[in-house]
Amino acid sequence: MQHIEDGVSGFPLAFGTLANSSHLSIDRAFEELFAEHYPRLVKTLVRLTGNTGQAEELAADAFYKLYRQGPAGGERANPAGWLYRTAINLGLDALRANTRRLRREDKAGREAVLKDSGDTPLTDLLAEEQRVRVRTVLARLKSEHSQALVMGSSGFSCKEMASVLGMKTESYYVLAGRAKAKFEQEYIRLFGREK
Numbered sequence: 001m002q003h004i005e006d007g008v009s010g011f012p013l014a015f016g017t018l019a020n021s022s023h024l025s026i027d028r029a030f031e032e033l034f035a036e037h038y039p040r041l042v043k044t045l046v047r048l049t050g051n052t053g054q055a056e057e058l059a060a061d062a063f064y065k066l067y068r069q070g071p072a073g074g075e076r077a078n079p080a081g082w083l084y085r086t087a088i089n090l091g092l093d094a095l096r097a098n099t100r101r102l103r104r105e106d107k108a109g110r111e112a113v114l115k116d117s118g119d120t121p122l123t124d125l126l127a128e129e130q131r132v133r134v135r136t137v138l139a140r141l142k143s144e145h146s147q148a149l150v151m152g153s154s155g156f157s158c159k160e161m162a163s164v165l166g167m168k169t170e171s172y173y174v175l176a177g178r179a180k181a182k183f184e185q186e187y188i189r190l191f192g193r194e195k
Helices: 023-049 052-068 073-077 079-115 121-140 143-153 158-165 169-191
Strands: none
Touching: 023 052, 023 079, 052 079, 121 143, 121 169, 143 158, 143 169, 158 169
């Protein structure tokens, strides 16, 4: 990475010493860093994750983190190194999440095969109708309530869900309780009580 000499000590917003520099020069430095490293960073992440779309998302996330918080202390001299470490850590986290998701899906698939071995087309139709109803209700709830319910039904731990939603675990429990109550109210309002 070429060093950009424009009076900026460090880099964007969180790099600390912005008082003597203009945002224009910081933005230009960031754009040059992005242009220089984004393609290679995406290629690295594609090798790690095996998914181009996910790699592009992870690279964008890493650049966003660089722009918003950036490296601290001695790492300020090497924003590209910080960027790659952050992106690879994000990629590893994504791989772990994908692995957990695949295990859950595999388990659910095995259970579904055992449970659904005697299903009829009518049973399949009723199950699909129920899924449509659930999606309809979820779409009508506040996004934070829908997120809590969907994540809860996807095998996330309470700690993971609280972290993703940016709240304390105790606060998540309150949110989850409210979300379930709102879901039930809205479901009954739209479709009535199940018999």
